Amino acid sequence: MKYDSEKRRDDHPRAPSQSEWDAMTPEEQARVYASLPGEVTDAELALPEGDRHFLPKVRAFDTLTGHFERERRRIYLACELPVYYPAERRFAPDLLAVVDAEPGERDKWVVSAEGRGLDLVLEVHVGGDRKKDAERNVARYARLGIPEYFIYDGGKRTLYGYRLTGSRTRKYVPIKPVQGRLPSKRLGLALQVEDGRLRFYENDVQLLESAEFIGELQKVNEKLRRSVRSKSRSLKKEAQLREEAQQRLAEETRLREEAQRQLAEETRRREETQRELKQLQAEFARLKNHRG
Known part of the structure; x- marks a missing residue:
């Protein structure tokens, strides 16, 4: 089966549908995987928003990486990594996590090739189009079946969390705070904004x-x-x-x-x-x- 990985919808490359992927030979799958770009274009990225956008996601990545390495727990974490769901427009979230996945270096996450989708997405919002993170991404990530989605609003210093109600549902419900923190079942941690910064906790101990x-x-x-x-x-x-x-x-x-x-x-x-x-x-x- 021939698949043109460069064909575009909305001017963005997409991975083949799951049925197209399953119909390919391993050699064809490897060629398609290699042809999918490992970078996003300027048009797909939000305008630079300075340190208030950059630092929270980098600090979150640093905190989680160090914690899980010390815990010897397998988890894949990445910032702004191109993600390809079958036949879907690619996206590159500020932070993503896949639990029990090999934490090796990747240029992209192709769901069909990896055999699984993302477990958690964290987006940092500072300015610009708030509907992208707070509305469109809420609907999109739920439809894709991403179990948990968090939004850190760096401008308002607030945190929002969403979780799928079940493995077969495609609708988010807000995560209710527990002692002022939003629990993440996928990470086994809790998130909270403290002194204007996004922090993570394990059993009331700040990471x-x-x-x-x-x-x-x-x-x-x-x-x-x-x-x-x-x-x-x-x-x-x-x-x-x-x-x-x-x-x-x-x-x-x-x-x-x-x-x-x-x-x-x-x-x-x-x-x-x-x-x-x-x-x-x-x-x-x-x-x-x-x-x-």
Whole structure:
């Protein structure tokens, strides 16, 4: 079967329908996959909206990537990656997630080739056409069967979440906040806007971005260094006190031995004096008897 991957509807390339894909040989599928562009055109992208649009999605990607790597959990995350659903106009969401998917590098996500669609999409809205994210994408992502969709409004610093009501439904319902946070069943996390920034939580514990995580590690490392230095000083002080105690003990031992020697000498002299006295007494008695 021949398929022209460059044919366009609304001036955007599309992947073949699922029936067309299934009718292809593996070699034909590989050729079609390779022919699908891995980049989007300027016409498909929204106008640049500065750091308020760029930073939230990059920080979200950084936070989630670091968290799931530390948890050793398989998940594919990407920003502005071209996504091809069968026979659908391609799109490139600000952030996408596919749970239990190999996290290797990709130029595009072709649903027919991967065997599955997206699990979650996050769009960041700052200015421009709000209906694109808040209305048209809500209807479109639900129709495509994407289980969860979140919108972070960077201008208003607000967060909206939607979830499919079932595996066969194609209609979103708003996600209800739980303790002020929107839970994501697919990620096993909760999202919240805090101090004007989009944050993620696991069991009420805020996930840290890489810079924050490194900062905390540096604090722990510095605390450990201070503890080691303090312990080293303490050990040196203990060694000094131990050495001084040993010196005092040696001096006391020397003095005690000297006293014992003096006592032994005095005892010897006393015994010598007593012997001499006895000898004189015996001599005196002998002379007295001799005169009598």
